[in-house]
Amino acid sequence: MRAARTRAYRRGVFAERLAAALFRLKGYAIVARRYKTPVGEIDLVALRNRSLAFVEVKRRKSQDDAAWTLPTRQRRRIVRAAQYWLASHPEFAGYDMRFDVVLTAPWTWPRHLENAFPV
Structure with a gap:
C-alpha cells in the first residue's frame, strides 16, 4: 500500500511540474x-500582468477521468485557500x-481550462 501512495505522490508532483512549465510557456510567473x-x-x-x-x-x-474529479466541496x-x-x-x-484547472494524463499534452469554475 505504501509503495502505491509513494508512486501516486510522485506522479502528482510530476503533473504539477508539467503544469508549471505550461504556464511559464504561456508567459506566467509561478508565484x-x-x-x-x-x-x-x-x-x-x-x-x-495583474x-x-x-x-x-x-x-x-x-483526461476525461481527470475532468470529473473536482467536486463542489473541493x-x-x-x-477558501485562495482567500x-x-x-x-x-x-x-x-x-x-480566477480559478484554473490543468488536466494531465499519461502520454497526452496537459489541458488547461481557464476559469474552470466561478468564484
Missing part, C-alpha cells in the same frame, strides 16, 4: 507551488483572479 493553508492547498499560483490564476492540477489515467476548499493566500499576500490586493 507559489503546493501552498498549504489551514483550509486547503493550492497547487500553483500563477501571475501574468491577473492571478489559482491552479488545481489533476492527474488521472485519462472547489469551495480551493476558493487565505490573498490575505497573507497583500501586495496582490486588487489583482484580477
